[in-house]
Amino acid sequence: MNLLVAQAQQIEAPEIDYGAIAPVLIVLGAACISVLLEALLPKHQRWAVQLVLSLVTLVGATGALILYATSERPAQGIATLAGAIAVDSPSLFLWATLLVLAFGSVLLIADRSVEPGGVFVAQAAIRPGTIQDRAQATKTGMQTEVFPLTLFALGGMMTFVASNDLLTMFIALEVLSLPLYLLCGLARRRRLLSQEAAVKYFLLGAFASAFFLYGVALLYGYAGSVKLSSIAAAAAGTDRSDTLLFAGFGLLVVGLLFKAAVGPFHAWTPDVYQGAPTPVTAFMAACTKVAAFGGILRVLTVAFQNTQWEWRGVLYGVAVVSMVIGAVLGLTQTDVKRMIAYSSVAHAGFLLIGSIALVPNGEGVSATMFYLLAYGFTTIAAFGIVSLVRNSDGEATHLSQWAGLAKRSPVVAGVFTFLLLALAGIPLTSGFIGKFVVFSAAIEAGLTPLVVIALVASAVAAFFYLRVIVLMYFSDPAPDGPTVSVPGAFTTIAITLGAVVTLVLGLWPTFVLDWAGTGTFLS
């Protein structure tokens, strides 16, 4: 007994820099409170309280982030919690990105004006097609568990991008994934599609997690540590067998690429994007992308930069495959959500180009982070618009139903056109600046052929964005076409926020570019 106490006294409690990790703590703490509220509050009060709590949390966490970022702090960042979490400039940038994107997503999630009672089902466990299910479809109750689930996922994402070792990263991966699996299955309409999306995402996600974990194990075998910097140190000039290193790297990267929806690990994306409730799709498309690429950037930069000549060719190929799959299969889609899903696969390819452009001055990292921010806002606004175009069955996502939309609602069509042009990367939108910074970093890193392929893929992808514009503007509306709901305040704010940021970052990107380029990863 005494021995145990003595041993316990020898273990030093790790130093915790509460100021640095306050944003994550606030989000995760609020998520826990949110669960309690769910259990304690009467049903009719939950929605309002949960919404206020979520928004206050996001604002508070952003405030804590700004407070820390503007205070005196080491320029290269700090590692806290015994080195498990690295709070450096990229972490702060990605956290801020995640928080503002989550703010937009929560607004979309909270909206109850477009679909009476919100887009979420009250009891997801009821089997589709049964009497109970039909009864539930007419009720206006909403599952307010979406709020704590979103906060947990967000907390996981924030931890994920700041994880300084692979084990923390794995736990963060699970924390962010599990709520997302659930959220996918909560759509009020088209229950079967929604449940299919959830199951598919869960099964494939579990596979990907297993890959990731196996990769971690192999890398531990190689380096004797799961710390990213130790892996880099071990890889720099030892006579250990490279087999473990690269087998581990490969498995690890498969797990990460899966989350980032990079082709050929994208198979879940179209189904899940289509089946999930649209606000959740927006949240996944924007925030999960940021988290996954944040993780990829950190792993590649910190742990594998000095072995990049061995693995760069592989990711080069993956980027090409992703862009080609996204651009070519996007052409054949007839559902607007699936189209955006394939577009996100193509965008993941572009992002991967930025991630492997590891130039010494860190331009690839800042370019990719800028792209993530720009893409996230555009996507949230685009899904916000998708949620507005409806017919009696819910959202009218089939492209033919969008014909002649500009005649009925010029504003909605105009904003959506602008967002599509941003996704296509037309100048004066943030999408163009994002592509530009990523491609110029890649050319600097000697990836010119890849950039040319990317440009051709952009042109191909532009075709399916243009097709939607053609449909909206130059086709005659179908007689039984969908109506465009007048959005409530929340959706309006989310769409406006996304569209305005897309425009502003297209015209004056300097502020964000400078901020993204303030520092590199702590290593």
Add this chain to the structure above:
Amino acid sequence: MTWVLIALLVVPLVGALVVTFLRKDDTKAKLVAFGFSIVELVLAVLLWTAYDPDGDRIQLAAGVDWIPAFGVRLSFGIDGIALVMIAVIALLIPLVIGAGWTEKLPAGRSQGGYLALILVQESVTVAVFAATDVFLFYVLFEVMLIPMYFLIGGYGGARRQYAAVKFFLYSFLGGLIMLASAIGAYAMASDELGKGTFDWATLVTVVRDADPTTQTWLFLGFFLAFAIKAPLVPFHTWLPDAAAEAPIGVTVIVVGILDKVGTFGMLRYLLPMFPTASKNLAPFVLVLAVAGVLYGSLLATGQRDMKRFLAYVSIAHFGFIALGIFSFTSQAGVGSVSYMLNHSISTGMLILVIGMVIARGGSSQISDYGGMSKVAPLLAGMLLISGLTTLSLPGTNSFVSEFLVLIGSFPTQPVYTILATVGMVLAALYVLWLYQRMMTGPLRGDALVAAAAGPGAVGDPEKKTAIGDLNKREIAVLAPLVVIVLALGFYPQPVLDVITPSVGATLTEVGVTDPVSAQEGK
């Protein structure tokens, strides 16, 4: 006088904004848009007077930082070449608005929206010619597509969706490849100077000394964009579709103005930035140019549709322009630049006249018309004048430029020049044959006869048709063009004086030895 250039960019945008709010009232929208386009024309005249032909390479320059992180500036300025292009835009837009005064738009479309897009297009196109930052040029090069996409797609003919998307994708792809080259040049600049920049003058000094392989790749990126835009064979296939489907005023803008960005880009960007590659690859470009002359002329002869005919005529003319640019003599260069101006005027006029024919007959098929000079002698005369300037009859403006191109190219490129001369003969064929089929002989053709007195009238050529001659508005639109065609045909000196120093400077940047011989050659 820097404000003139800025005002030229801003005035049409303000006009577009005002016109957008007049979508309910078509007449007011037309008047306001016309007013703004006249203001723009006055500004362009001011700009012409403010420009000093013997002054700096780039004049009236103004700029502010845009994205300092990449050394991107919003900087504008003009040389003689840009000046004449801006002037011709400002000249054509009021005429386009005037010519389309009574044009019927597709159901549900308002004049307000149409004219706003035209004014936006005017502003962006002026900006493309005035940009002196490569990044800014690229941005405007792509932004220029958006109003045009909506103009073709929203107001065009039956296959407008196809034509609009094809137009957009061709140019967009070309632009993207150019972007890759621009970034490559930027990367070289940041290696060499320590800080990246997109400033045109700085990039020229950095890139022109690059090794030939790099230059070749960068050249090809820019070249593809300009060859699609110009368009050179075999990158031309978007133009006939766009020209055929666009409403007539938009055809004037596409064929008369937008295309010039391609040849302008060759002079402003390809030659000075990549002199070695330009010289090495000149034979390749010349083959495309001559192929364009011959192919365009032959296909123009064979067209049944007047608007597609116009597109192929332009393709032939762009062959001449490219021939002059890549012969690297200042005579040919001056010829090419004045050709760019004169092509806008001649072809613009031809398109407007053909638009008036189509407005009467309601068909763009040549075979639907015949013997029209009997009922519309003035119209026939105008078609003849615009046709003759298109085939470069001596005494018209185009003759001066075509002649300069040919005699300037001959010393360095005799074979290509002789081949291109065949194009002149073909031009006489396609223009005169068109005139003969449509205007001479007995009154015939479905469009004319059916417009007479009901269905029974078909086949009875003696019956009077309801088709009338030019009205006052149409005469007012065409008269200035006739004056300019003849004036520049007999006295081209004012224009040549403006462009000769700029062309000379361009050729000096390429490192060609005879930059002043154009002065003696005239």
